[in-house]
Amino acid sequence: MVKTVSKPRRSFPRPAASAHAAAGDHRIEGHRPRGSLSLAVLVLAVAFGAPACHHEEAKEQPPQKLPVTSPLRRSIDLERDYVAQIRAQQHIELRSQERGYLQEIFVDEGQKITAGQRMFRLMPVLYDAEVQQAQAEAAKARIEYANTKILADKNVVSAQELALSKAALAKAEATLSLAATHKGLTEIRAPFSGIMGRYQARLGSLIDEGDLLTTLSDNGRVWAYFNVSEREYLALKARNPELRDIDAKLRMADGTIFGQKGGIETIEADFDNETGTIAFRAGFPNPDALLRHGETGQVVVTTTLEDALLIPQKATFEVLDKKYVFVVDDANVVHSRAIEVAAEIPQLYAVAKGLDEKDHVLVDGLRKVRDGVAIEPDFQPPAELFGKLQVVAE
Numbered sequence: 001m002v003k004t005v006s007k008p009r010r011s012f013p014r015p016a017a018s019a020h021a022a023a024g025d026h027r028i029e030g031h032r033p034r035g036s037l038s039l040a041v042l043v044l045a046v047a048f049g050a051p052a053c054h055h056e057e058a059k060e061q062p063p064q065k066l067p068v069t070s071p072l073r074r075s076i077d078l079e080r081d082y083v084a085q086i087r088a089q090q091h092i093e094l095r096s097q098e099r100g101y102l103q104e105i106f107v108d109e110g111q112k113i114t115a116g117q118r119m120f121r122l123m124p125v126l127y128d129a130e131v132q133q134a135q136a137e138a139a140k141a142r143i144e145y146a147n148t149k150i151l152a153d154k155n156v157v158s159a160q161e162l163a164l165s166k167a168a169l170a171k172a173e174a175t176l177s178l179a180a181t182h183k184g185l186t187e188i189r190a191p192f193s194g195i196m197g198r199y200q201a202r203l204g205s206l207i208d209e210g211d212l213l214t215t216l217s218d219n220g221r222v223w224a225y226f227n228v229s230e231r232e233y234l235a236l237k238a239r240n241p242e243l244r245d246i247d248a249k250l251r252m253a254d255g256t257i258f259g260q261k262g263g264i265e266t267i268e269a270d271f272d273n274e275t276g277t278i279a280f281r282a283g284f285p286n287p288d289a290l291l292r293h294g295e296t297g298q299v300v301v302t303t304t305l306e307d308a309l310l311i312p313q314k315a316t317f318e319v320l321d322k323k324y325v326f327v328v329d330d331a332n333v334v335h336s337r338a339i340e341v342a343a344e345i346p347q348l349y350a351v352a353k354g355l356d357e358k359d360h361v362l363v364d365g366l367r368k369v370r371d372g373v374a375i376e377p378d379f380q381p382p383a384e385l386f387g388k389l390q391v392v393a394e
């Protein structure tokens with residue numbers, strides 16, 4: 001086996017550059033060879049010439065063909081949903097006007113009650129005794145008055161005695177009437193037809209004067225109360241100053257529309273300063289008693305916006321919370337224009353300011369253009385375009 005022995009390297013001082021070498025280096029830095037200069041020029045030409053070529057090619061591209069349309073003027077129905085509380089037209093608490101034990105209950109919870117029907121009865125024993133006592137006192141007073149009148153007719157007693165006897169009789173009869181009234185109040189009858197609520201007292205309970213027995217609701221017609229903001233209130237007043245003949249529908253909790261149509265009936269007098277809203281009341285007939293007192297739902301208010309100027313929502317874009325559209329001029333150049341929206345409908349905007357029926361508006365490809373770019377417009381009739389949006393406008 002042959003071993004290879006490494007010899008240590010010697011370190012020699014580097015010789016100083018000769019004058020010729022220095023001159024040579026100066027020649028290289030100061031005077032580049034023609035080949036290197038040509039290569040540099042070529043690189044610069046490629047670097048700066050390529051974008052110019054692309055720019056020239058971009059200028060030579062034909063305008064994009066994009067769909068445009070014009071605003072459509074139509075009257076439309078606007079729908080707005082409001083959360084509502086449903087109340088029966090009449091809803092009262094039935095309370096006892098006398099004190100006693102609850103002796104009888106003649107009705108059941110949830111039962112339909114007719115006006116005048118007997119519902120509860122308190123134990124009338126004490127009141128029966130009071131009536132009997134008053135009847136006796138009244139009978140006594142009648143006898144005394146009759147005797148006094150006979151004596152007065154014979155001038156045995158004065159007219160003043162006869163007047164006192166007559167007054168005593170009237171007092172006795174009033175006492176009898178009062179006792180009979182107290183006895184009558186031991187029976188609680190329905191003041192109107194409706195649906196009975198829950199029992200608040202059970203058979204045999206000791207009832208004090210004013211104690212709650214149950215509730216009674218007349219659901220033949222219901223009221224739906226909902227709150228409207230100041231802005232919406234002013235908009236409704238602008239369209240209908242008297243707020244009359246404003247139709248309303250009721251969307252129930254399961255999302256279905258109640259079968260009976262209604263309308264706004266009245267408005268509360270004052271705004272609520274804490275919420276900035278005012279209460280509206282809509283009325284709905286309820287012949288089948290489907291709606292009950294205390295339900296919730298949504299009142300759908302329908303108003304008509306006459307001669308509205310409509311554009312598709314997809315034709316707009318936003319900048320700093322303002323809406324804009326691209327309008328195509330006679331030279332087929334697009335320009336951005338700010339608009340004001342009067343109302344929002346599914347897939348459509350009703351424009352208040354910024355457009356008229358003669359304008360041509362870019363519908364699609366808003367991201368492909370910028371202000372001042374020429375396009376090839378593909379005009380689509382607004383009625384045909386809006387029909388594709390599946391929006392009902394009247």
